[in-house]
Amino acid sequence: MASLLALVAISASIGQTYAQSSLTVNVASTLQQIDGFGVSQAFGRAAEFRDMLSGDPQKQGLDYLFNTTTGAGLTIIRNRIGSGTTSSDSILPKSPGGPSAAANYSFDEDDRGQVWFSQQAMKYGVKTIYADAWSAPGFMKTNNNENNGGYLCGTPGHSCSSGDWRKAYADFLVQYVKFYSERGIPITQLGFLNEPDYVTSYSSMQSGANEAASFIPILHDTLEANGLMGWNSQRSITQGLVSAGMEKYLGYITSHMYTGDPNSIISTKLKTWQTEAADLQSRWCATWYGGGGQCEGFTWAQKIHNGLANANLSAYIYWQGVEVNQFQASSYLVASDGKTLTPSGRLWAFAMWSRFVRPGAYRVSTSGSVSSTGITAFKNTDGSVVVVFLNSGGSQQNVKVSFKDFTPAAAQAFVTDNTRSVASVESKLADGAVTVSVPSRGMLTVKLTAAS
Numbered sequence: 503m504a505s506l507l508a509l510v511a512i513s514a515s516i517g518q519t520y521a522q523s524s525l526t527v528n529v530a531s532t533l534q535q536i537d538g539f540g541v542s543q544a545f546g547r548a549a550e551f552r553d554m555l556s557g558d559p560q561k562q563g564l565d566y567l568f569n570t571t572t573g574a575g576l577t578i579i580r581n582r583i584g585s586g587t588t589s590s591d592s593i594l595p596k597s598p599g600g601p602s603a604a605a606n607y608s609f610d611e612d613d614r615g616q617v618w619f620s621q622q623a624m625k626y627g628v629k630t631i632y633a634d635a636w637s638a639p640g641f642m643k644t645n646n647n648e649n650n651g652g653y654l655c656g657t658p659g660h661s662c663s664s665g666d667w668r669k670a671y672a673d674f675l676v677q678y679v680k681f682y683s684e685r686g687i688p689i690t691q692l693g694f695l696n697e698p699d700y701v702t703s704y705s706s707m708q709s710g711a712n713e714a715a716s717f718i719p720i721l722h723d724t725l726e727a728n729g730l731m732g733w734n735s736q737r738s739i740t741q742g743l744v745s746a747g748m749e750k751y752l753g754y755i756t757s758h759m760y761t762g763d764p765n766s767i768i769s770t771k772l773k774t775w776q777t778e779a780a781d782l783q784s785r786w787c788a789t790w791y792g793g794g795g796q797c798e799g800f801t802w803a804q805k806i807h808n809g810l811a812n813a814n815l816s817a818y819i820y821w822q823g824v825e826v827n828q829f830q831a832s833s834y835l836v837a838s839d840g841k842t843l844t845p846s847g848r849l850w851a852f853a854m855w856s857r858f859v860r861p862g863a864y865r866v867s868t869s870g871s872v873s874s875t876g877i878t879a880f881k882n883t884d885g886s887v888v889v890v891f892l893n894s895g896g897s898q899q900n901v902k903v904s905f906k907d908f909t910p911a912a913a914q915a916f917v918t919d920n921t922r923s924v925a926s927v928e929s930k931l932a933d934g935a936v937t938v939s940v941p942s943r944g945m946l947t948v949k950l951t952a953a954s
């Protein structure tokens with residue numbers, strides 16, 4: 503009986519034996535620098551997060567987004583610079599009468615909850631606060647409305663009887679940054695355009711390369727005159743702008759995934775950010791993997807992987823973070839009914855990078871390949887090395903990872919799949935190499951530290 507049992511055990515373990523692949527991480531190679539991963543709570547979602555959740559659930563929501571032990575460890579927030587006609591949606595709701603008249607700016611201290619949200623994120627160490635305008639105030643545009651597109655008055659081909667509002671718009675953006683700065687919230691990135699090729703029924707402004715090229719130098723000079731040029735001023739632009747020689751004025755190039763996922767490189771020396779992506783189609787789902795649906799975590803892990811590995815992205819920002827009683831879409835990462843919170847597989851997809859790959863890290867190259875498995879590797883500013891595996895195949899992959907120009911002294915591995923969310927798992931470290939098992943349709947992240 504004993505030998506029969508032993509036989510069964512042996513055949514079971516043979517059944518569990520997988521081929522082992524080898525991979526080398528070239529730790530001294532440097533590809534793009536990583537700024538981070540993030541979300542927005544624009545259009546009042548920050549105020550709802552604060553007001554519809556209190557006490558423990560509110561803290562839990564913040565932990566899901568920003569905590570590096572229990573959440574995704576996100577490091578970027580994207581705020582909206584309001585362009586509306588009320589003092590809760592703009593720092594300049596009414597036209598001063600003309601572009602050179604004194605503007606009566608005012609700040610309601612709330613910005614529909616974004617002041618609170620920024621302060622909360624900062625408590626978790628978030629340092630990258632990206633303020634983005636969807637539109638200029640309506641009175642500065644050809645259509646005299648913050649909604650439905652229209653162009654900034656004074657840009658080429660768009661003159662208005664009210665005058666040239668380009669400098670006034672630059673002043674408006676700079677004043678927004680100052681209001682935050684005076685309240686101890688440093689805005690590190692500024693965007694003056696959101697989706698310049700879309701006309702929407704909500705705040706939107708059109709711009710081609712020529713329009714943007716005629717505004718960027720004015721914004722640049724206004725920022726400089728206000729002592730704000732030391733930081734990264736981010737503006738959305740198009741390929742046309744790069745050829746128009748605007749690169750010298752710009753810190754970043756941003757894009758949204760709605761017209762197509764970032765899967766290939768935009769040719770520029772600037773950092774590239776994917777600043778808004780989301781599943782706007784499916785109902786809310788928390789699933790990790792269920793066949794490849796748009797709301798699933800694994801699907802988003804593939805998008806983030808492609809962005810980092812194939813499109814040279816330095817940042818990946820989902821649309822929204824926490825929403826309360828909004829189950830109709832998967833456009834946000836954590837759902838709540840006001841009392842409990844449900845993290846999605848998409849949140850954990852972000853966590854597999856964001857918790858471990860911290861701002862300032864560089865992506866590094868790898869040699870070797872693992873069947874059906876995407877690999878991204880990084881070196882953090884503290885010297886630690888992180889390797890992230892994404893296995894889209896039907897069987898587990900065992901990988902032995904060696905390192906060039908780095909000697910690991912300790913390894914910690916975490917997996918996410920249909921039964922686990924960033925769960926600690928075993929990894930074997932021997933002779934300067936670490937061996938890990940990447941689950942089928944799952945992810946494994948291994949973080950290695952050198953001897954101190």
Ligand SMILES: *[C@@H]1O[C@H](CO)[C@@H](O)[C@H](O)[C@H]1NC(C)=O
Binds near residue numbers: 589606607608
């Ligand atoms: C300036 O704006 C504030 C706040 O919106 C308002 O109370 C005040 O009347 C305005 N002043 C002028 C001169 O328009």
Ligand SMILES: *[C@@H]1O[C@H](CO)[C@@H](O)[C@H](O)[C@H]1NC(C)=O
Binds near residue numbers: 565
């Ligand atoms: C993150 O979560 C851990 C574990 O619950 C907790 O000890 C820590 O205080 C949290 N961090 C912040 C900044 O709240």
Ligand SMILES: *[C@@H]1O[C@H](CO)[C@@H](O)[C@H](O)[C@H]1NC(C)=O
Binds near residue numbers: 767768
């Ligand atoms: C990737 O982006 C960096 C800027 O972050 C740039 O310097 C580099 O040239 C880009 N690489 C490729 C292959 O385009």
